Amino acid sequence: MKNMIAPSILNADFANLKREVEAVENAGVDYLHLDVMDGEFAPSISFGDQVISALRSHSHLFFDVHLMIQHPERYISTFIAAGADSITVHVEGNAHLHRLIYQVKSANKQVAVALNPATPLEVIKHIIRDVDMVLLMSVNPGFGGQRFIPEVIPKIQELRDMIEKSHVEVNIEVDGGITPETAKQCLDAGANIFVVGSYIYKHRNDADKKHAIKTIRRAINHP
Numbered sequence: 001m002k003n004m005i006a007p008s009i010l011n012a013d014f015a016n017l018k019r020e021v022e023a024v025e026n027a028g029v030d031y032l033h034l035d036v037m038d039g040e041f042a043p044s045i046s047f048g049d050q051v052i053s054a055l056r057s058h059s060h061l062f063f064d065v066h067l068m069i070q071h072p073e074r075y076i077s078t079f080i081a082a083g084a085d086s087i088t089v090h091v092e093g094n095a096h097l098h099r100l101i102y103q104v105k106s107a108n109k110q111v112a113v114a115l116n117p118a119t120p121l122e123v124i125k126h127i128i129r130d131v132d133m134v135l136l137m138s139v140n141p142g143f144g145g146q147r148f149i150p151e152v153i154p155k156i157q158e159l160r161d162m163i164e165k166s167h168v169e170v171n172i173e174v175d176g177g178i179t180p181e182t183a184k185q186c187l188d189a190g191a192n193i194f195v196v197g198s199y200i201y202k203h204r205n206d207a208d209k210k211h212a213i214k215t216i217r218r219a220i221n222h223p
């Protein structure tokens with residue numbers, strides 16, 4: 001499966017979001033990772049559908065929307081209308097995960113499930129054939145710039161095994177604390193989509209952002 005970088009705008013300059021997205025799009029990435037947090041499921045509030053909708057008209061990137069909210073079922077259609085190409089819902093606290101997955105699929109959008117660092121893979125065993133991607137959190141939800149939790153590495157390997165045994169094609173996205181070093185470790189374990197926030201957006205200068213993307217790309221394309 002294709003290896004991809006998905007810049008997360010969580011640590012971007014929110015006063016210049018249009019330009020911040022252009023900077024990574026011009027650097028040749030395919031995905032844009034949009035972290036929606038409600039201050040309940042995750043301990044901070046980020047942005048919602050209006051921001052995504054405003055960016056949609058300025059970007060051709062694949063919008064990978066990561067919902068860290070309570071009651072995601074109430075907002076699926078809102079985020080699809082705002083321009084999401086893929087919706088990721090957390091398994092934690094979702095009693096009707098299967099229904100939620102099919103809510104997204106029935107709108108012909110890609111669907112993913114996310115697991116926090118402490119959540120075991122067991123919970124997705126019976127829906128692995130229904131999703132396009134599994135997002136493994138390598139930090140606890142809430143903030144950019146946190147430190148990578150290395151216990152996710154064996155979890156990625158375990159997930160890759162589960163996917164292979166199920167004979168399906170499912171992307172593994174890893175999210176949190178990604179640098180060239182941790183990206184390479186995750187790649188070797190079986191991940192193929194890499195969310196990268198602060199490693200790119202800690203730079204204010206576009207050339208430096210482009211260089212950061214190039215460095216990650218080199219780490220994931222050269223074994």
Ligand SMILES: O=C(CO)[C@@H](O)[C@H](O)COP(=O)(O)O
Nearest residue numbers: 141142144145176177197198
């Ligand atoms: O979902 C989240 C945080 O909850 C992530 O998408 C982070 O925003 C990634 O940022 P870095 O850890 O790469 O700075």
Ligand SMILES: [Fe+2]
Nearest residue numbers: 035066175195
């Ligand atoms: Fe995220």
